[in-house]
Amino acid sequence: MHSSQDKTGLLPAPLNSSKGPTGHTRMPRHRIAIVEDNPELLADLAEFLDLRGFSTRSFSSAEAFFETWPALSFDLLLLDVALPGMSGLDIVQQVRACGEAAAMPGVVMLTALDANDDQVLGLNAGADVYLSKRSSLEVIEAACHSVLRRLGRNGAGGHWRLHIRHWRLSTPDGTLLDLTHPEVALLTALCGTPGRAVTREALLAGMEKQATLSNLRNLDNTASRLRRKVQAACGRDLPLRPSYGRGYTFTGNCEIEQ
Numbered sequence: 001m002h003s004s005q006d007k008t009g010l011l012p013a014p015l016n017s018s019k020g021p022t023g024h025t026r027m028p029r030h031r032i033a034i035v036e037d038n039p040e041l042l043a044d045l046a047e048f049l050d051l052r053g054f055s056t057r058s059f060s061s062a063e064a065f066f067e068t069w070p071a072l073s074f075d076l077l078l079l080d081v082a083l084p085g086m087s088g089l090d091i092v093q094q095v096r097a098c099g100e101a102a103a104m105p106g107v108v109m110l111t112a113l114d115a116n117d118d119q120v121l122g123l124n125a126g127a128d129v130y131l132s133k134r135s136s137l138e139v140i141e142a143a144c145h146s147v148l149r150r151l152g153r154n155g156a157g158g159h160w161r162l163h164i165r166h167w168r169l170s171t172p173d174g175t176l177l178d179l180t181h182p183e184v185a186l187l188t189a190l191c192g193t194p195g196r197a198v199t200r201e202a203l204l205a206g207m208e209k210q211a212t213l214s215n216l217r218n219l220d221n222t223a224s225r226l227r228r229k230v231q232a233a234c235g236r237d238l239p240l241r242p243s244y245g246r247g248y249t250f251t252g253n254c255e256i257e258q
Contacts, residue, residue, distance in 0.1 A: 062086035106147035197243035
């Protein structure tokens, strides 16, 4: 987009920085400790959750985790149940026993076993959610968001409002941003199906554009610029997440006004 746009557009968004033009500090990313002894799964989880806006730290064993915790705190623990040495259940019990309730991290446990007895043990130990390792990465991410919301630590929380007629987005803190036509079209499609991944091809179809390589690239650039624009304007992360190569998902609460 060029600086010669009329009033319906906006100048190119500034580069990402620690503070926006109004002096707001960047919202911190939630810190997740991932403890998993399978190196391939550990790498996949860390890469995926980092792409989703979390800040992850990877550990291959409980003992490695306790070399860092509690000197380094976390908002959430993503734990494998069956670990070499101490188990994921041992981690939960020790963390719950040592810390203050108000500062307790959330706990999502992963297991290759589906037995009810194992789930009961995990939940009784203090886990918030107990998932099978066969769960998709998107389901694991959704569980992390759910736990963080219940703990009152959902940085992407609050209500967003899209004003289609006026090409504006209202952020949870009341900041109003002027949008370009592609940004309005993108948010209209995503906010209409919150929490659901929409493919890039479907998004382009809604804009009456073909899924050419050029248009797909422009769509990704639009999403990236929009996230930077929101961050620069109000210091808050727009809950617009890439769906691991498939498309995009709006993970927040949003109202659409025609």
